[in-house]
Amino acid sequence: MKMINVKKGLLSSIIILGIFLFPLSPVFSQPEEETPEGAVEQSAEEADEEAELRRIDPSEDPDCLGVGRSGHILKDMGFSPEQIRELRKKQFACMKKTRAEHIKANREKKHGLSKKIQDAYLRQKANEDRLQKAELEWIALFKEKSQEIKKITSSPDLANVPEPQEGMAYIPGGSFVMGVDWGDSPDNQPSRIVDLSPYFIDKLEVTVGAYKAFLKRKMGRVPPFLNDKDMGGDNQPAFKVSWKDAKGFCKKEGKRLPTEAEWEKAARGWDNRYFPWGNELPDEGGVYRANYDPGRRFEDGYRYSANVGTFAKGNSPYGLSDMTGNIWEWTADWYGPEYYKKNEIKDPKGPESGKKRVIRGGGHNTPVKRLLLTTRLKENPNMRRGYIGFRCAKSVE
Numbered sequence: 001m002k003m004i005n006v007k008k009g010l011l012s013s014i015i016i017l018g019i020f021l022f023p024l025s026p027v028f029s030q031p032e033e034e035t036p037e038g039a040v041e042q043s044a045e046e047a048d049e050e051a052e053l054r055r056i057d058p059s060e061d062p063d064c065l066g067v068g069r070s071g072h073i074l075k076d077m078g079f080s081p082e083q084i085r086e087l088r089k090k091q092f093a094c095m096k097k098t099r100a101e102h103i104k105a106n107r108e109k110k111h112g113l114s115k116k117i118q119d120a121y122l123r124q125k126a127n128e129d130r131l132q133k134a135e136l137e138w139i140a141l142f143k144e145k146s147q148e149i150k151k152i153t154s155s156p157d158l159a160n161v162p163e164p165q166e167g168m169a170y171i172p173g174g175s176f177v178m179g180v181d182w183g184d185s186p187d188n189q190p191s192r193i194v195d196l197s198p199y200f201i202d203k204l205e206v207t208v209g210a211y212k213a214f215l216k217r218k219m220g221r222v223p224p225f226l227n228d229k230d231m232g233g234d235n236q237p238a239f240k241v242s243w244k245d246a247k248g249f250c251k252k253e254g255k256r257l258p259t260e261a262e263w264e265k266a267a268r269g270w271d272n273r274y275f276p277w278g279n280e281l282p283d284e285g286g287v288y289r290a291n292y293d294p295g296r297r298f299e300d301g302y303r304y305s306a307n308v309g310t311f312a313k314g315n316s317p318y319g320l321s322d323m324t325g326n327i328w329e330w331t332a333d334w335y336g337p338e339y340y341k342k343n344e345i346k347d348p349k350g351p352e353s354g355k356k357r358v359i360r361g362g363g364h365n366t367p368v369k370r371l372l373l374t375t376r377l378k379e380n381p382n383m384r385r386g387y388i389g390f391r392c393a394k395s396v397e
């Protein structure tokens with residue numbers, strides 16, 4: 001009896017609603033148009049929803065804060081493992097939401113995350129915006145400074161070039177400009193003309209595949225971290241390599257690690273350029289010349305490392321790939337913040353001793369400012385970092 005009443009009630013509601021909506025309904029008030037064959041007509045409801053989605057920025061949905069950011073970026077932003085776990089949980093909820101639910105959450109501004117995490121994230125994001133502004137200012141400065149380059153030290157002497165080992169480039173002896181005279185890192189100033197003996201250097205970063213084979217021969221096994229799904233492809237650059245392992249690998253190949261000066265000359269050539277390809281910014285004209293961090297998204301096409309040699313447009317004058325971006329590279333030298341001021345100009349080999357070794361070249365998540373070929377960073381030689389790999393060099397006998 002009760003059930004019949006409910007049904008009756010529902011039926012009358014539908015009828016009343018139908019009468020109310022009748023004059024508004026486009027289906028009844030407009031003549032039907034023929035749909036072209038094969039075309040799928042979008043309902044008015046779908047069109048509305050799409051228009052609404054276009055108006056809404058999904059990042060305003062509190063459940064979606066940090067979506068698309070990898071763990072290490074959140075860690076770099078200063079989040080603790082517990083906070084990252086909370087963000088992840090919410091991001092999972094965000095991904096499971098339907099479009100309609102996103103619209104609803106945006107309308108109602110439901111705050112799924114704890115206020116503390118939300119505030120911390122928004123603070124960090126504001127900080128990033130500030131950094132982005134600083135980066136734009138830096139780019140303006142770079143454009144100004146890169147116009148001033150006039151010093152050409154020596155053109156390459158390519159007569160009687162010795163046959164390099166396969167996969168290596170020959171770098172002729174002679175001088176080049178090392179370092180820079182502007183910017184906020186005093187450790188790579190002042191610039192000076194350095195003279196190097198000829199040498200060979202690998203055209204490509206050493207790959208995961210080659211490094212795995214080396215470890216297998218050395219230890220009889222490959223550590224599981226090298227099978228990483230994002231970084232562990234056979235043709236991606238080796239990563240999480242300690243300086244000692246890099247040195248050992250090169251030795252086994254009859255090679256050695258390049259000195260810092262050798263690394264810089266092979267990348268900069270003989271005309272004092274700031275990037276391997278010249279002085280255009282890495283994304284100038286919408287062409288990506290390196291695997292780096294061009295901003296918040298991954299417009300260069302790579303979120304992690306790319307196969308070595310992917311960015312051929314970014315090769316150095318001697319034909320070396322990825323001297324900018326993809327993975328940072330160990331060099332042979334100890335790091336000394338004051339070393340450039342010593343002005344050693346003939347085959348410099350770095351300070352006699354130190355605690356950390358120099359890494360060069362920037363990686364897949366390095367912003368443009370740190371990509372300059374003059375940038376020097378340092379790391380404890382025992383550390384295995386996800387962003388550090390290497391390539392080898394060899395003296396000309």
Ligand SMILES: [Ca+2]
Nearest residue numbers: 322325327361
């Ligand atoms: Ca590199």
